[in-house]
Amino acid sequence: MRTVPQVVAIQMCSGVDPEVNFAYLSKQLELLEISSPTLVCLPESWLAFSHTSSDTLALSESNWQWIEKLKLLCQHHGIWLAAGTIALPYKDGQYYAASILLNDKGNIVAQYNKIHLFDVDVDDGSTGYRESTHTVAGRDVVVVDSPFGKIGLSVCYDVRFAGLYHMMVEQGAQLLLVPSAFTVVTGVAHWQPLLQARAIETQCYVIAAAQTGVHENGRKTFGHSLILSPWGTVLADAGKAPKVIQSDIDLVELMQIRTKMPVLAHNRFKSEFYE
Numbered sequence: 001m002r003t004v005p006q007v008v009a010i011q012m013c014s015g016v017d018p019e020v021n022f023a024y025l026s027k028q029l030e031l032l033e034i035s036s037p038t039l040v041c042l043p044e045s046w047l048a049f050s051h052t053s054s055d056t057l058a059l060s061e062s063n064w065q066w067i068e069k070l071k072l073l074c075q076h077h078g079i080w081l082a083a084g085t086i087a088l089p090y091k092d093g094q095y096y097a098a099s100i101l102l103n104d105k106g107n108i109v110a111q112y113n114k115i116h117l118f119d120v121d122v123d124d125g126s127t128g129y130r131e132s133t134h135t136v137a138g139r140d141v142v143v144v145d146s147p148f149g150k151i152g153l154s155v156c157y158d159v160r161f162a163g164l165y166h167m168m169v170e171q172g173a174q175l176l177l178v179p180s181a182f183t184v185v186t187g188v189a190h191w192q193p194l195l196q197a198r199a200i201e202t203q204c205y206v207i208a209a210a211q212t213g214v215h216e217n218g219r220k221t222f223g224h225s226l227i228l229s230p231w232g233t234v235l236a237d238a239g240k241a242p243k244v245i246q247s248d249i250d251l252v253e254l255m256q257i258r259t260k261m262p263v264l265a266h267n268r269f270k271s272e273f274y275e
């Protein structure tokens, strides 16, 4: 077995039915050739990309059962899994857009709840996006240790808020995950430059597994799942079709980049200067 850790992003075109989306994931994992420690990353709302947030809310009540099944997949394949987002019930008719990280024993090692909610009007023929209708915003920054390096969790629209990523890197993050379901209009304009900016500023690997294509719920998403190096280089781009991409992770190279250009040490806007 190789020892070089690798990351995989599964780009999906999720439909509304969790059974179908879960079966798709299971199949993709069967097809993976796992020859070294592997972190598999899934897109936002991979389990169910519903017609309405009321539908997502209804499904959220039974979503823990899918997490139990994910635990078995992790054990079976010996992989770590960053499960994009799954709606998990909060209270009073609201849910968290929860990003759960599982290890190769099937244990939950972290849960991040999407902080920035997409209440935005986009000129894409839609009536606008109002994510906060049924989603409750998370509050906590989550960075967790792993065999791949320290992982900082975020979701989709979060990518526009650089402060979150600076907090994560202050907490030691080396890999940043950005599971997404970007609109086509904002994806064309902003997706890659935003992700590259986050990678370059923080000198972290960025793994952004995305939804793509025309979905059963009528939405269209941008695709182009990306794996970026801590130098901002595109290591893999999934393009438009559902696809699996992968890259090795080299923390020695990450350290060299940080040593030669110590922007994290040079930064005059760290929280320690303001406390």
Ligand SMILES: O=C(O)CNC(=O)[C@H](CS)NC(=O)CCC(=O)C(=O)O
Pocket (backbone or CB within 6 Å): 044, 045, 048, 049, 050, 056, 118, 129, 130, 131, 156, 157, 160, 181, 182, 183, 186, 187
């Ligand atoms: O609603 C679901 O089921 C899945 N969630 C999403 O699609 C979310 C909230 S509507 N989308 C985004 O955050 C897009 C951000 C974006 O496109 C941008 O920042 O430009």
